[in-house]
Amino acid sequence: MEPKQAVAALGALAHEHRLAAYRLLVEAGPEGLPAGVIAERLGTPSSTLTFHLQQLLQAGLVTQRRAGRQLLYAMAPASMNALVAYLTENCCGGEAACAPACGPAAQATRLRKTSAA
Template sequence: METNKAITVLAALAQEHRLAAFRMLAATGETGMAAGEVARQIGVPHNTMSTHLATLSNAGLITPTREGRSIIYKIVPEAMRDLMGFLTDDCCQGRPELCGISSNNAKGCC
């Protein structure tokens, strides 16, 4: 992952409702969740959540799919793996196990 891409991804996650939405969608796995349900569970207006979901989508963290009248959002596992790898590649002089991070966890996320 390039530094500028990492900055974009981290910036997308650096907001309370977007981080909550991403974590919620990560928990749903391949099933995903309708945008309206994400908004309801987080407790924000639908139009506000649409803006947050667009930010996450533009950062490449989630992807929308239309199912009937609903838009279902799912995480993009590769994006999280790439970010985790970027953040841990140089941990402890190339020995992430010294920092308590196994390279399997960093690269095998999601």
């Protein structure tokens, strides 16, 4: 990911409603959700949500597809992974001891360490 792309993605996420919508889409997975469902779950008016989803779409963080009369939005896993990779590229000077703190494997490792103690 190029710095300009990272700035655009971070800028798109730097708003309470957009961050909430993005987190909801991440939770929903690659199938995504209809715009109306997102608006309902977040308690956001549809017109306001459309503006925020367009910002996420322009930043490349979500995709949009039509299913009949509905617009479905989904998180773009490659973009999310690229942003996280960009942010953590030089974490701890590249030492192996600085492994990512998220994901199922990291959580299982933490649980084993806690249980052993």
